[in-house]
Amino acid sequence: MSDDVRFEIADGVGHVTLDRPRQINALTLPMLAEIGDRLADWVDADAVERVHLSGAGERGFCSGADVRAVRTDLAERGEVAAEVFFTIEYAVDALIANYPKPVRADLFGITMGGGMGLAAHCDERVVRPDSRLAMPETIIGLFPDVGVLWELSRAPGELGTHLALTGSGVGAADAVLLGLADRVVGDVSPAVLPGQREWIDACYVGDDPLAIVQRLEEHPDAEANETAAVLRQRCPFAVAVSLAAIRRAATLPDVAAVLGQDLALAVPMVLRPDFSEGVRAQVVDKDRNPTWAPERLEDVDPAEVAALFRDLG
Template sequence: MSEEVLFEVADGVGRITLNRPRQINALTLPMLAEIGDRLIDWLDDDAVERVRLTGVGERGLCSGADVRTLRADLAERGEAGAQVFFSVEYGVDALIANYPKPVRADLFGITMGGGMGLAAHCAERVVRSDSRLAMPETIIGLFPDVGVLYELSRAPGELGTHLALTGLRVGPADAVAIGLADRAEGEVPDAELLTQRGWIDACYAGDDPVAIVRRLAEHPASEARDTAALLRRRCPFAVAVSLAAIRRAATLPDVAAVLGQDHALAVPMVLRPDFSEGVRAQVVDKDRNPVWQHERLEDVDPAEVAALFRDLD
């Protein structure tokens, strides 16, 4: 066992503590495998009545998967590496979503991406004043995965679509209102996103990402116009896939079904040049200047997006 995940059983609680504070507890494949194995062990352990997920450090529960390591592994092992990583990650997410013992997650500070996969499906999801939750995958050429499109597709109006496509962070009050958390501890600032539902619901309607960006750009609300400019900086293909994925997720019955969709999409998506380029620009070189395969959303062929979903229908 590594020291990157700590396990303890005391007073009926099985505690899982992510322990990579310098990386905001970013998840590696061995970490995910250890969590899955321990959760399976605890299923028949009468000393464990409930489980609690937390992390070391003050910066946050988890910044997501360690995409730098994943990118390097994909360069070496290609599709085989992708299949292994997502099978393990999504397997753990599904295990937590259906765990027969109550699981509590403390979503403090930054909780994003793969960290949301561990936390968002828990029986009790607790935020606090410093919580900032996000699924920022479109910025690295991916889509919001780890089953979180189940929750986002069921958020009020088009708030989930807005978050899925932009990758923007939400604070504790919005997280509760949207359905990504159950309650907040202590005093938290008022929800902000709910007050913007007017332009969000109007602009994000429909299944055409180009039309969505056009409506945002032409809307009188400055927040809408700013969002249009932001979406233009996201990976065009990833934005188009994310929209199709959240629309389909809304029709799926449970988290497990959404995770099945995620696996079918994630493997080919991370093998595309956009993912490697997005991680390079955001994490490796940090120049924040990715060169995407498609220059604009208008250049994305809807048939290319539909092809990813063909085996799912």
């Protein structure tokens, strides 16, 4: 039993409350396992008519997986640790996506990564003025996983590609526009992304990540140039994999299929040195100065990227 998740049934609602507020409710393997077990129990529980996901504290619903713990476990147990963690995490995400009872998630404050996996596939996703949603995996040498490429690949134009590759966050209004949220509580600022559609849609076309960055660098809009600089800081191999993954996700039939792709990609990706180095730079040492391998998009081997997808058909 984990002390980091609270469960309660009241008035027909099964409440799941993530309870690690000091870590913005970052998800550990025991937390995910217990959430999965409890949700499975509630499927046939007459006392539970619907489910409500929320987070403790004031900073946010969930900052994602506890990647520091994942990194440590990988160093100790290698591939087995990766397989166990992602298999359980994605199984919980799939359970929520196909849950037979209505599920609501309150995405207040920070909701990122693994937190998006819990929330993005719910029946009702509620955002507030302080909501900030992101899939920042390319910052740590990974790709947007937990099934969220299902939503991002179906966002208007190339907005989802932009978010997937840069890892940039969005506010409440843009979250609704992207299909990551359904309803806003409170007065929020207007969406920002519609004003950026022209250069985003023009620059993010195609399947070549280097060509995308070069178009951004050459575009007359200063925001496009700034975005190119951001992408140059992201893990090059992760950017290339993320582009290939979102393009393929657009052809898949459902969230479960996207999660299947995620599992096939996530294990080899976290075993690469980029993941450990990205987590070190962002979470452990916090110097924000990772050394990627390869260091530039120009040096990413497309055949190495394609090899990750070879067995997916």
